[in-house]
Amino acid sequence: MRAGKEPARDQIELSEVMYALSDPVRLEIVAFLAQRGEQPCSTCCVDMPKSSLSHHYKVLRETGVISTRIEGTRHYNSLRSDDLNTRFPGLLGSVVEAIHNRH
């Protein structure tokens, strides 16, 4: 089962993906998922209130950056790498590299 609304591949908009990536916390989440693959919400590296984190996951999901799978009471998030690489070749890889280069 999938959570909330996720745009189909051909409805992912570049400007909306850019907006999703314009926040440092969301960039951390993207870097985390790029490194670890699918993860439950609770394991992300970011130390912040659950409600704030849920908002960031929602933005990433509704813009097509991540997909959320529900299994029982847990939510598992993963990057939509295939969809993003098809829509915008090279973009996700260069963003992830840029996130790592910041540190």
Next chain:
Amino acid sequence: MRAGKEPARDQIELSEVMYALSDPVRLEIVAFLAQRGEQPCSTCCVDMPKSSLSHHYKVLRETGVISTRIEGTRHYNSLRSDDLNTRFPGLLGSVVEAIHNRH
């Protein structure tokens, strides 16, 4: 002479560049400058009020995406390709390709 404040190369922030690229008009400006090189403000492809366009150029300039050179009464804009490619290798190219692929 340079217009307004432009961040030094090492002060260009990924999240701020992403924000600058989260607007369809600003993406059009980036695609236009990528194709044409340095251009006066007035020649951009976007048909909109001058004040709105000035705002978009300001966002692009203050986040480090473009540089504005003043010569007499004219403002010339260009992408900061070298700075962006040094800070975030491959990012600008993949964004420009993604803009073209939208159409």
